[in-house]
Amino acid sequence: DQQVKQNSPSLSVQEGRISILNCDYTNSMFDYFLWYKKYPAEGPTFLISISSIKDKNEDGRFTVFLNKSAKHLSLHIVPSQPGDSAVYFCAASERGSGGSNYKLTFGKGTLLTVNP
Amino acid sequence: GAGVSQSPSNKVTEKGKDVELRCDPISGHTALYWYRQSLGQGLEFLIYFQGNSAPDKSGLPSDRFSAERTGGSVSTLTIQRTQQEDSAVYLCASSLVSGRYGYTFGSGTRLTVV
Numbered sequence: 001d002q003q004v005k006q007n008s009p010s011l012s013v014q015e016g017r018i019s020i021l022n023c024d025y026t027n028s029m030f031d032y033f034l035w036y037k038k039y040p041a042e043g044p045t046f047l048i049s050i051s052s053i054k055d056k057n058e059d060g061r062f063t064v065f066l067n068k069s070a071k072h073l074s075l076h077i078v079p080s081q082p083g084d085s086a087v088y089f090c091a092a093s094e095r096g097s098g099g100s101n102y103k104l105t106f107g108k109g110t111l112l113t114v115n116p
Numbered sequence: 117g118a119g120v121s122q123s124p125s126n127k128v129t130e131k132g133k134d135v136e137l138r139c140d141p142i143s144g145h146t147a148l149y150w151y152r153q154s155l156g157q158g159l160e161f162l163i164y165f166q167g168n169s170a171p172d173k174s175g176l177p178s179d180r181f182s183a184e185r186t187g188g189s190v191s192t193l194t195i196q197r198t199q200q201e202d203s204a205v206y207l208c209a210s211s212l213v214s215g216r217y218g219y220t221f222g223s224g225t226r227l228t229v230v
Contacts, residue, residue, distance in 0.1 A: 002158075004158065043120070043224055044221050046220075049217075089159065091159075102166075102172075102211075103172075103175075104161065105158075106160075108157055
């Protein structure tokens with residue numbers, strides 16, 4: 001069973017417009033959420049995160065929104081740039097007993113293409 | 117080193133052979149993680165090392181998989197009697213302290229079992 005779901009395998013947007021990447025989760029024990037960006041032949045790199053005690057976190061062009069009641073989060077990129085073209089992974093961490101919150105559960109990723 | 121280094125970057129092996137994948141974490145990082153990404157899937161947790169504590173092996177898919185971390189630094193993931201379903205990108209990450217923050221991933225080893 002997939003606990004973190006990214007239902008859109010791909011997304012294409014025009015440069016300068018907004019990119020919205022979505023993620024749904026099923027595990028109510030998740031209390032920390034992260035977005036990673038991955039270029040081909042490279043490892044994922046951390047982009048932005050949000051704790052479940054917040055509903056929004058912003059870092060420059062990137063904003064993550066969390067809707068706990070809907071178990072949904074989204075990543076907004078404004079304005080989108082061609083260099084943002086990559087695979088974006090949503091990940092979640094569960095508050096763990098005995099300090100096991102280091103495990104991240106990942107979605108399958110969404111390939112974002114930003115066209116010039 | 118400056119980043120997490122993994123070797124080899126690509127490995128093609130015959131079904132039934134054993135393979136070893138290596139990870140050099142960032143110097144000083146006490147926590148080390150292995151994940152794998154099979155085709156069309158998200159990253160899947162395999163194993164976690166933290167200092168001298170017993171590793172968390174709960175993600176290893178079968179007893180053909182094992183990993184060790186020597187001297188609190190380099191880690192080796194070994195897959196015995198490889199199967200075609202083991203084909204995936206194996207990613208290593210390290211972090212300064214244990215937890216969900218500040219993972220730095222390596223570029224991965226792409227394993228193909230033929």
